[in-house]
Amino acid sequence: MTALPANSISRSSDRLISLLLLPVILIALGPILRLLGEGISVGTGAPLVHAAEVLTRPSTLTALQHSLVTAGAGSLISVLIGSAFAFVVALTDIRAKAALVFCLMIPMIIPPQITALAWMQVTGPSSVLLKTLGIAPPLGSPQPLYSAWGISLLLGIQHASIIFLTLRAGLRMIPGDLVEAARIAGARGWRVWAQIVLPLSLPSLAAGAAMTFVTALGNFGIPAMLGIPARYSTLPTLIYQRLAGMGQSVLAEVAVLALLIGMVAIAGVMMGRLFLRRRSYGLVGLSSQPLSLSLGSKRPVVETVLWGFIFCTLVLPLLALVSTSLIPAYGVPLTFESATLKAWAEVLFRQPVTKRAYLNSLMLAASAAVILMAVSIPLAWIMSRRPTRLTRAVDTLVDLPYALPGVVLAISCILAFMRLPFGFTLYGTLTIILLAYLSRFLVVMLRPVQAAIGQMDPAMEEAAASSGARLGRRLMDIVLPLSAPAAAAGAILVFLTAVNELTVSALLWSGGTETLGVVIFNLEDSGDTVMASALASSIVAVVIGLMAVVQLSASRLPKGTVPWQG
Amino acid sequence: MAGLKFCNVSKLYAGTPALDGINAEIGKGEFVALLGPSGCGKTTLLRLTAGFEVPDKGRVTLDDRVLADGGSFVPPEDRNIGIVFQSYALWPHKSVAGNVSYPLEVKGISLSERKRRVAEALDLTGLTAFADRSPAQLSGGQRQRVALARCLVADPRAVLLDEPLANLDLALRGAMQEAFTAFHQRTGATMVYVTHDQTEALALADRVAVMEKGRIRQFAAPEDLYDKPQDCFVAGFVGDGAVLPVRDASAPAAGHVRINVLGQEIEARSQTLTPTHVCVRPEQLRIDAEGPISGRVTACTYQGGRFRLTLAAHGATLITHAPVRASIGDELRLSLHRPWTFCDPSASASAPVEAHA
Secondary structure, eight states, rough: OEEETTHHHHHHHHHHHHHHHHHHIIIIIHHHHHOOOOOOOOHEEEEEHHHHHHHSSSHHHHHHHHHHHHHHHHHHHOOOOOOOHHHHHHHBOSSSSSHHHHHHHHHHHHHHHHHHHHHTSSSSSHHHHHHHOOOOOTTEEEEESHHHHHHHHHHHHHHHHHHHHHHHHHHHSSBBBHHHHHHHOOOHHHHHHHIHHHHHHHHHHHHHHHHHHHHHHHOOHHHHHHHHHTTTTOOHHHHHHHHHHHGGGGHHHHHHHHHHHHHHHHHHHHHOOOOOOOOHTTTOSOOOOOOOOOGGGGGHHHHHHHHHIIIIIIIIHHHHHHHTTTTTSSSSOOOOOOOOOOOIIIIIIEEEIHHHHHHHHHHHHHHHHHHHHHHHHHHHHHHHOOHHHHHHHHHHTTTHHHHHHHHHHHHHHHHHHHBBBBGBBBBBSSHHHHHHHHHHHHHHHHHHHHHHHHOHHHHHHHHHTTTOOOOOHHHHIIIHHHHHHHHHHHHHHHHHHHTOHHHHHHHHOOTTTHHHHHHHHHHHHOOOHHHHHHHHHHHHHHHHHHHHHHHOOOOGGGTOTTOOEE | OOOOOEEEEEETTTTTEEEEEEEEEEEOOOOOEOOSSSSSHHHHHHHHHSSSSSSSSSEEEEEEEEEEESSSSSGGGTOOOOETTOOOOOOOOSSSHHHHHEEEEEEOOOHHHHHHHHHHHHTTTOOOTTTOOOOGSSSHHHHHHHHHHHHHHHHHHTEEEEETTTTSOHHHHHHHHHHHHHHHHOOOOOOOESSSOHHHHHHHEEEEEEETEEEEEEEEEEHHHHHSSSSSSHHHHSSSOOEEEEEEEOOTTTEEEEEEEEETTEEESOOOSSOOEEEOGGGEEEETTTEEEEEEEEEEEEOOEEEEEEEEEETEEEEEESSSSTTTOOEEEEEEOEEEEEEOOTTTTTHHHHHHH
């Protein structure tokens, strides 16, 4: 038995905290803080004139207006779709809810540039699907998706699941007895929905709408694929085009643009938080399924409508994408004779660029997942068991790199890692992309692990301490095995998101460090639609497969680990 | 023998004292219960003994070795104290045998020795048949026994139990109480048992420390707590009955004192020179046709074999037992038989004023 000075129990874990928090703060928060620092110096010194000049340029104002219009209209569409699904799934007795929710989540996980590519294969004069069916519009007629409406529609479909998830979570927090009280007062099903459930769920809906707006604002893949051909720029595509066209000489200018979009996004996040806080007011009581409306004879109709919607927004575009990938050359209709796997073989086995991109993306995603898993378990443990003002600040700030638009993070990373001491630079290497991924996806990994450790009875660790196990041993023997399932689910989510990432890598890649997202975008940009479709189809298969793995293991994971399960 | 000793131990939480000058000595092999309402500090005292909390002041020693005082602190890992948590805290990823053998693994004990001791601990708690099950497959009582086996296997110098029966149903509680007693007799371990259930505390423990607001109000054998409470809190918290202020006490002699209570002069037991209150247990208040006190029945509840009557008499509320049902509003004659008087520390200052009022 060794006696220690009384204050050393806190000191020994303090050492662990500083060891871990330092790299986390440097890598996860450093770039964003660096950009904010840039913003402050812009706001005070001579560069203010430059910033004002950039901000008042017609191209900036047009792009800002386009961003607000498409993100706004897209959010509205998301609200319509997401809330319809949320109310029906949460409040009625339709069948096969799990399958429906799973299908609704797929558009969120499929990368936006693939969504755009797939939809482009549904509409327009050269659609293989329409040609095969013989209903394609005449050649030369415009692609209807190359417009503000097209961008808004796809943004709306892509982000509907955000509304769905927040609203469903809000609905689950409504105490069941509020509804029971209304029924005792004589109100029936629909009246209860309109007068009790709907008003109580409005704050969640508004919070979800704010989150959707911020996400749509940062979306790069959809406006890049649909807007650039139509010369319709949003802020992210404007930044991309300036940086791709002019190189590092415009860094100061795009930093101003990044700050602008960051500002708009932060305003959106703040609004969302405000609504979410309001949601917690006064709702005390046992929460349960608030309402179980029996649809009766209308149930098959409602189910048909919902599944029909899933077919139109998910199955149809993917079908079009796959059919395009199976033709020998763009423009040839798909028949049993013309169908070929040539493009698949080309992208998967022959083309050095696509092979390299696969390798790069898989390696980046796997490294990010593994590193974040190793960091997240002790980090989440510290945040939960040894909270300090610093850990609480990290807990709040760690959302930033993920919530802010990807272009903002990319610009931040360029600023932070371009000129390191001793003339060293990371610009143009895979490392800078990896660092950006670590920063962006830390929160994706951290939250499930936090949920797992939060649900863990602290007495489990105390029992181990009483058994003589010291901190390191307790983390290995007790915390690690118990949080491992959540960490694995988080790692798969990180992998899924990182392997398809476009926005950050579009600004950070250079020859040799292409990612899958970049290559699909470039293939389509240079007219290789068939190869782009084949590559995209193979990625969709990987994505849906990984999602299925998570879904199937959901019952063994702690509550709150799988984002689309509640 | 010196078991566990607390010297002037205090602990503050955000400025308010959770423990306020605790002084107590628990003998080696003694079974002690810490009893009190929630928030009284009993769990804090237990966690402080285990080493999960650091005292702000005072000293804790075990077998004459200092566990914590102003300058030094032995972390929980090095104390060799076993603890059974209210939630049992069984590790769900380990089997029953895995849970029980973990403390031995940490201590680096050889595999053969480990197997022998795990088998012994499982046998002692009647769990041999469940060795390979996972904790999730066990019932509440079985999980409780796994937690007990896990804490015993390392041969701890003291066993701490934090409301171990709170999550069990009534029937199982009785069975587990017997199991604890039998276990204590077999191992002779020093045991500290936290509970808010006085029946449990009085039934199990050699001595009970009644706690309130971070202080030990009385630390005595169960029968003494019931029969000779030292202050109003203990008298009211432990056992049934009424606590009444005393007037015009005579000088006590040979443990007896004549006091004026409910308008009567009666004889009471006392160990204090200045009794301020009297504790009247139901069996000390008898229904007696010749009795000098008149009381009106205000409530009557059946308690199995007898009725518990609440009576209003001289502006006080009294409790007694009756073999037959009484109707509310009935007037009964009552007599008092040797109740216990004590001097309540907080009331002693105001007692003389009250006496003249």
